Amino acid sequence: MSSKFTPAQIRNDFPIFAKVMRGNSRLTYLDSGATSQKPRQVLDAERNFYENHNAAVHRGAHLLAEEASEAYEGARQKVAQFIGADVDEVIFTKSATESLNAIAYSLGNSDPKSKYALKPGDRIVVSEMEHHANLIPWQQLAKRTGAELVWFEVDADGRLDLSSAADLINVRTKIVALTHQSNVLGTINPIADLAEMAHKVGALFVLDACQSVPHFPVNVSQLGVDFLAFSGHKAIGPTGIGVLWGKSEHLEAMEPFLFGGSMIETVTMTQATWAPAPRKFEAGVPNMAQAVGLGAAIDYLQNIGMDSIANHDSELTGYALEKFSRLSGVTVIGPKDNKDRGAVISFTIDGIHPHDVGQVLDQYGIAVRTGHHCAWPLMRKFGIAGTTRASFYLYNDFADVDGLIASIEDTKKYFKV
Amino acid sequence: MSSKFTPAQIRNDFPIFAKVMRGNSRLTYLDSGATSQKPRQVLDAERNFYENHNAAVHRGAHLLAEEASEAYEGARQKVAQFIGADVDEVIFTKSATESLNAIAYSLGNSDPKSKYALKPGDRIVVSEMEHHANLIPWQQLAKRTGAELVWFEVDADGRLDLSSAADLINVRTKIVALTHQSNVLGTINPIADLAEMAHKVGALFVLDACQSVPHFPVNVSQLGVDFLAFSGHKAIGPTGIGVLWGKSEHLEAMEPFLFGGSMIETVTMTQATWAPAPRKFEAGVPNMAQAVGLGAAIDYLQNIGMDSIANHDSELTGYALEKFSRLSGVTVIGPKDNKDRGAVISFTIDGIHPHDVGQVLDQYGIAVRTGHHCAWPLMRKFGIAGTTRASFYLYNDFADVDGLIASIEDTKKYFKV
């Protein structure tokens, strides 16, 4: 492996790899697409916050409140730098799901006269490969406003069918919401081009970066998008923390989403005005320890280098794709070539239901995900009930792929197919 | 002190009390009304989740996913038992603020024909002592639906003026949203009576239990409310976790709030149907570690006993109120008698701004909160810019109160008033 880091050494930082799994096996964790494992450094950062600085941020007049605010705002700074954004453009949410809903609700809360408001006849563009989190909020926004939801289709190889782009993204289009990388297929979409198309017709571009930000360098200004969402828990950060990034011109003009403490400028019994972003979008005592944990996660990732992680992911995926191509009765759902493709491999085995595949792999300590992966329309498109999905990250190595392949062979034997 | 537990021993469980504060003083933490400190047991539970069971719940086919689901659902069970609810009625949110917004948005998402829908002429009743989190979401819902927002006034002693109750809660009233205990005044409101009045006219009763659930026994069926919200971080739990409880008949009938993974039954490109509660209201990979931490917090509190904590709080408050009554130039904002009153004392000092009071107290290691406490309309009602607020919890003792009183005297000397 030509990576600049050694997965076996990385695993030493992640306590969970000491766990003994079913069948007395060691843990082969191939489910980072669902959630990643956490290094000691992240857990220590959270704990240190609680043990030494815990207080409600932005509110108290005491030392702990000062320190808590500094830690929390420091985490914001780290996120901003990580994705190439201004610090005031970074909003902490509980998850990417909340981030995406927040955009949809905020736009939906627009004054009808605002340029952010949607009306009947307007269009929202998504794709068939969206995660439910980047589909249903737009279905609902369309329903509430009378806008029309249209979508990119996915071709047999698992790529967006771009031939319809000019058709889909037209003067009526107000929002284009797409995933950077499919969590099922691994497909990486040509975001910069599509964002440019969106801007040409005056539409906003919303990027679901759940599967990209943890895995390769993502820079919001290079991509030219308007909004971006990701979750901390998929990026070796804590659960309960997500990021919503938005261009400051939008954040300034948009209505808030959640209402309550700390997001206000003034309040009377009958009305309220809002603080500037990011405060406007962070009502209540925030998930402070989780933000601090995410900051530590970013430090950890950047210490290794996002380029190195991307290379590592790509090497593993290429290796695995090659091995999969030699398995009989096994079909990879998604691109078979390793270009513009992330470290996610979905597959089916003839005659064995994914749930049964996952169960046998579990007996070897191999953790994969099975089912529709919150992308049910995509399953229908491929005419399947679900897939088994292996996803790789910095703690995985070639041996993990070999173990997976061997266990797939065993699964076939076990079920006599 | 006649408590069944010893605060000094409790403090041994809370690592932050080892911290050296400004002026080389020990920490006297009197800001639990904003957020509470966390015992080792809670931090250990979170860490144990990450180190041994971390996986996306409800999704994987592997051992970790099974264990994570068990831990997460186990926490739900603990919350349910803690507040006397059914397990499927307990929804995990990121905070009370989210919980309260979720109710407002869910009701706002109702089909116009549904009995949960609001229309012009309908009424929403709040009070002048609400935290912004239980005020602005209703202002906004009123604005979106054309409903009218009306409110209970607060009298000079800091109690709800109940003489207007029959006027406010009438046949047009659809929602009554009140706080159980004021976070500024300490006032505990007569919820069971008011909920009964609401139900007589067919209105829903929403309880902001942020300041009650952590401090005294709260049982949803005894109170007879329809919805209840609280935050984990004020109940010695982690940040980033809140609870929304709702009666199952409502949760079943209501629309979801956040849309995405895990909350669906089926999904196509154009529409989706919803899973039963609580799933319907928990979109995305949830704040699993935080839920587990909250479970451990509840264990810790119940181990001591909520009755004991309530007694302890009451003793401290009575002791403090007596001491405050003998301070010249110091005014307590809120009830001076200790009946139906929680462990929160807001006060002003003639001639010294709260922020300056807080600063001097900080020099003695005493952490209090200053300002409007996210209850700005209440400040206006009392004709003040803000207060200094001391709030007590299980780790505080008489010595903390004595220290506070002595430091207030010093503050007066320092500012020569």
Added chain:
Amino acid sequence: MELDSLYQQVILDHYKNPQHKKLVNEYSAQVHHVNPSCGDEITLNLKLVGEKVESISWDGVGCSISQASTSIMTELVLGKDIKSAFAILAEFTELMQSKGLKSGDEDLLEDAVALAGVSKFPARIKCALLGWMAFKDAVLQSQDKLGE
């Protein structure tokens, strides 16, 4: 191997040869159930005559556990009266929730005792119950209709 406690031969047999897996068009209730977490689906047609399960048939996609369990269930309840069928259902549900501590009443459950191992795999309990819950729902819907 621990796995063998889950995948008993009788389960694999039912998986390969599911019983009554062809929808019969005459029914008193048709129900459609899904398991949203994995996407498995089942359609079940039930015909009640009086208190008796006159006919039961189904179709759907799912894992070996859900398919076998549904197949076994249909064999068990066909021809029984509702009371006996519900007694079997209750015993089976209890077995599934037993976390590996029960083996099930073989007189009542017959082939279904082969599913006892499922109770040690919490993520699979829903698979095993999918068809049974559909059956229960279909009975209630039939009775509702008849009651009208």
Added chain:
Amino acid sequence: MELDSLYQQVILDHYKNPQHKKLVNEYSAQVHHVNPSCGDEITLNLKLVGEKVESISWDGVGCSISQASTSIMTELVLGKDIKSAFAILAEFTELMQSKGLKSGDEDLLEDAVALAGVSKFPARIKCALLGWMAFKDAVLQSQDKLGE
């Protein structure tokens, strides 16, 4: 005591006797600023004549730091041209963000160097800046109007 570095005598003096704290009715811009986290408010009336601060007056509620800082600021900028006033503002802002590492240019800041200690108390920086930000805003608004 560390506190004395925050509450210098000159600050307490300005707090007790704030300068120009009575709104003058003739102005080229009136602004209202609040500090949402503590509820402090300030109204500031500014009259620019050409590039010169002809008159400045204010009213509001706030802590000793915000009141003293605003009072000191008004004395500093009154009669100055905008360029000099903004130079003072820039120096003051830098001082506030210095985390206790700077003492400030006394020639420029005069009494305002007494606020140097604030920079060690992050929660108070906003208090010290409240009046200064209002002044800056008022200048921009005046210029906008004059530019029209």
